[in-house]
Amino acid sequence: MSIIRQGSLFDIQELYDLEPTQRFEAIFSAIDIEPIFAVVTKKSRFGRPVDLNYAAMIYSLVARISERIPFIKDLVKRLKNDMIFRLDCGFLVSDSVPSEAAYSRIVTIISESNVxxxxxETLLHQAITEGFITDDTVAIDATHFLAKDQAPPKEEQPKQEPKKRGRKSKEEREQWLVEKAEREANLPLFEKKIEEQLDVPLAELRAEIPQAPEWGVKKNSEGKNVFWYGYKAHLAVGTTSQYILQSLLSSANLNDGKAAIPLLKGIHERVTLSSLRYETMDAGYDYEPIYTQIHRMGHQAVIAYNKRNEPEPIGFDKHFAPTCVREHSYRYDSFDSKYETLKYTRPKECEDCPLANDGLCQKVYKVKITTDLRKYTAPARGSKAWKKIFKRRTAVERVNAYLKEYFQLNNVRYRTGKRAKVHFDLVTLVYNASKLAADRLNLMLNQQQAA
Structure with missing residues (x-):
């Protein structure tokens, strides 16, 4: 293989610079298609024709992501005109090239399952077993991408009746509170408050996520609102290995924070990685239930603080470290995991302070993180250790860019959320398979260099 002649290790992009046959072989070998094959294989003699090579069709869908082929019709055309590509995908010379309708049927069948x-999950387990995923930190973030369908016109909201002025009577207020509670109880799960997700099973959470294309809004670098019609991709990425450990597709109007708990529960229940200790996120995820879920997992949250018009704390600095009488911040020293306690030591400025000898400035200050999981994190907010872990969050932003640039995340061509999810799941699967293929080739290169 040409990769053996290279003098240095390579990444995914260099994997894609290999000859197609070598690249396909490396990527296909990382994906166990047997469960997919079992789902799409014809079960009876009725219905669609049986002379299709379903395994090769599955591989060709993977190759479509790898080769950045925009449309299924282009994939069919490539299979008809490129014999080598057809053989690389596993088709025999005697096999007929599937039609666009045949591919559409397969996508529909896959969309009805979670295969x-x-x-x-199997691919991630294999990567962990082979020692390629040893992360201690997971970064979570979301990115938007457009639906290719034309956005529907915005519906005009009916004019509401003017509210009655004056205070409600006691009976009217009680009736209003009852009606409000009933409305909130009947809301879909992801329209309720985030804390409602804490005790819901993972399977139900994933089943309830809205997936239809919708209007979304975000602020750009200039602070102005930018609207788009489509979806959001929510990713949990290992910050060192840069494997996608969990992923979700949702409607564009879903708040980023409402996808965090399904991702965290997925990591806890489906990713057997004992080295994980931290989850890092930006200020859009600064909600108390997210800290609670991370604490239940036995991990630590490293999430940027969102002030939300809260008053300045008295006796503490902006990072919630205690301050002395002269308002010097105590220094974070260590975290006692047994008692879940942060330890702070006296500020340097207090070494020569006369108040220290008078007992007005204590030498050591301890606080349990369970006092307020949002304010007291381990390591402590503002410390060098906290900042170092938070910087790792950029890993998920890089993966988002990879998926859009090289893996066709920006090229969803399906009209329904279920079929769009098939495309999204294929994108993340091919990305992880490419990572595993590159890691295996790097390992082989290292072993040959050592020999």
Missing amino acids: LEKVQ
């Missing part, structure tokens, strides 16, 4: 999630 791609199971294959992804």
Whole structure:
């Protein structure tokens, strides 16, 4: 293989610079297609024709992501005109090239199951077993991408009746509170408050996520609102290995924070990685239930603080470290995991302070993180250790860019959320398979260099 002649290790992009046959072989070998094959294989003699090579069709869908082929019709055309590509995908010379309708049927069948999630789980388990995933930190973030369909016109909201002025009577207020509670109880799960997700099983959470294309809004670098019609991709990425450990597709209007708990529960229940200790996120995820879920997992949250018009704390600095009488911040020293306690030591400025000898400035200050999981994190907010872990969050932003640039995340061509999810799951699966293929080739290169 040409990769053996290279003098240095390579990444995914260099994997894609290999000859197609070598690249396909490396990527295909990382994906166990047997569960997908079992789902799409014809079960009876009725219905669609039986002379299709379903295994090769599955591989060709993977190759479509790898080769950045935009449309299924282009994939069919490539299979008809490129014999080598057809053979690389596993088709025999005697096999007929499937039609666009045949591919559409396969995508529909896959969309009715969660088989791609199971294959992804198997791939991650294999990567962990082979020692390629040893992360201690997971970064979580979301990115938006457009639906290719034309956005529907915005519906005009009916004019509401003017509210009655004056205070409600006691009876009217009680009736209003009852009606409000009933409305909130009947809301879909992801329209309720985030804390409602804490005790819901993972399977139900994933089943309830809205997936239809919708209007979304975000602020750009200039602070102005930018609207788009489509979806959001929510990713949990290992910050060192840069494997996608969990992923979700949702409607564009879903708040980023409402996808965090399903991702965290997925990591806890489906990723057997004992080295994990931290989850890092930006200020859009600064919600108390997210800290609670991370604490239940036995991990630590490293999430940027969102002030939300809260008053300045008295006796503490902006990072919630205690301050002395002269308002010097105590220094974070260590975290006692047994008692879940942060230890702070006296500020340097207090060494020569006369108040220290008078007992007005204590030498050591301890606080349990369970006092307020949002304010007291381990390591402590503002410390060098906290900042170092938070910087690792950029890993998920890089993966988002990879998926859009090289893996066709920006090229969803399906009209329904279920079929769009098939495309999204294939994108994340091919990305992880490419990572595993590159890691295996790097390992082989290292072993040959050592020999």
